[in-house]
Amino acid sequence: MENRKRILEMVAENKITVDEAERLLALVDEPVESASIKKAPKYLRVTIKPCAGSENTDRVNVRVPLSLVRAGVKLTSLIPNEAADKVDTALKEKGVGFSLKNLKEDDLEQLIDALSDLEVDIEGGKGKVNVFTE
Amino acid sequence: MSYPPLTMRLHILNDNSNLRFWIPIFLLYPFLLVLALVAEILAIAAFILFWPWDWGRKLPLFVPYISRVICNLRNLEIDIQSRWETFFVSFK
Numbered sequence: 340m341e342n343r344k345r346i347l348e349m350v351a352e353n354k355i356t357v358d359e360a361e362r363l364l365a366l367v368d369e370p371v372e373s374a375s376i377k378k379a380p381k382y383l384r385v386t387i388k389p390c391a392g393s394e395n396t397d398r399v400n401v402r403v404p405l406s407l408v409r410a411g412v413k414l415t416s417l418i419p420n421e422a423a424d425k426v427d428t429a430l431k432e433k434g435v436g437f438s439l440k441n442l443k444e445d446d447l448e449q450l451i452d453a454l455s456d457l458e459v460d461i462e463g464g465k466g467k468v469n470v471f472t473e
Numbered sequence: 474m475s476y477p478p479l480t481m482r483l484h485i486l487n488d489n490s491n492l493r494f495w496i497p498i499f500l501l502y503p504f505l506l507v508l509a510l511v512a513e514i515l516a517i518a519a520f521i522l523f524w525p526w527d528w529g530r531k532l533p534l535f536v537p538y539i540s541r542v543i544c545n546l547r548n549l550e551i552d553i554q555s556r557w558e559t560f561f562v563s564f565k
Contacts (some may be wrong), residue, residue, distance in 0.1 A: 414539065
């Protein structure tokens with residue numbers, strides 16, 4: 340409102356022409372562009388596609404609501420310590436250096452924030468893995 | 474507030490079968506609600522008995538946390554296709 344008034348005052352004072360005022364008013368009326376307001380991502384997407392020329396035709400397309408991921412992380416806090424230890428040991432045996440006990444909601448939010456700004460692309464001989472949020 | 478999914482689509486295709494289901498899971502919710510209430514009462518009873526242990530204190534949280542997971546299943550979609558098999562599940 341303040342901006343519109345100022346533009347009209349500038350016209351009245353002959354500082355700008357009517358055409359210029361019209362353009363400025365149009366800009367003032369324009370809604371704030373969606374790019375400037377970052378929309379919070381809703382889904383985590385994981386896709387696996389075969390590489391061009393590869394014999395492999397396996398395709399995976401997974402869309403997980405981030406709210407489900409958050410609820411799942413909350414649920415892990417209920418896993419008894421003994422069970423979490425067993426899971427961690429089993430993961431370690433498979434070569435995954437990940438601890439369930441270290442999974443915190445704050446870390447997850449940081450991860451989601453980071454993923455909203457970047458896409459993870461892994462391209463191997465057989466296929467291309469793509470992880471991103473949308 | 475998120476609402477639980479109402480339907481589930483399931484498609485399993487392999488050499489032996491071609492199954493396509495559209496399951497109105499909202500029909501299960503009245504039973505699940507009763508089950509959740511009974512489970513919560515049992516969880517509170519167990520909490521009173523086992524509160525000195527760490528896991529005992531967490532027992533009453535199981536039902537609300539699992540309900541939260543079920544409510545957030547809406548829009549989950551898993552589509553896995555290989556040359557011989559297809560597995561697709563989605564919650565709407």
